[in-house]
Amino acid sequence: GAVVSQHPSWVICKSGTSVKIECRSLDFQATTMFWYRQFPKQSLMLMATSNEGSKATYEQGVEKDKFLINHASLTLSTLTVTSAHPEDSSFYICSASGRARGNEQFFGPGTRLTVL
């Protein structure tokens, strides 16, 4: 299968700071990347969908000014949690899909964010 990396894998930050998470497709061109949030023992909640070179599409209830998504190239998407607060603490997972890969999504290893 295709490889998707995510960095950092784990981050602790103070309330009010911003945190950037990178998602990279290492061996294929990801025309679409997805950002999910997962709380303990819960499902994957889609936050936004990003296509290379265009603005991200956010799901209902997700603040686009708080969760900034950039998909600058076919191999990189970034999620920036701005002015993070303790309630933003969660497991953030990206996934990527490409035209050559059909519908299948390939997941990154996730980033555990803890906001103090």
Place this chain on the structure above:
Amino acid sequence: GENVEQHPSTLSVQEGDSAVIKCTYSDSASNYFPWYKQELGKRPQLIIDIRSNVGEKKDQRIAVTLNKTAKHFSLHITETQPEDSAVYFCAASVGDKSTFGDGTTLTVKP
């Protein structure tokens, strides 16, 4: 939008027994149904998938069935092993957008 329901939320079986997880979906346009296995703190891993033009697919101990008319699909694991213990998610996809079920925590007792 799409609504995916998954049952049961927890499932405990004895090693060697079979496990069945069921999902229903609402959007008749969904045409791709993957199943993921997620171990604690790790990424979801695709274990099997099925497309809407197929009714059943099998890969060793894992099988998936799809009933398009009833809008439900199921995961079947036979001869379960302790290493099958994990959280399993179903998903229904339209295009490249997937909606996930709430997950089933499977515990296989040795």
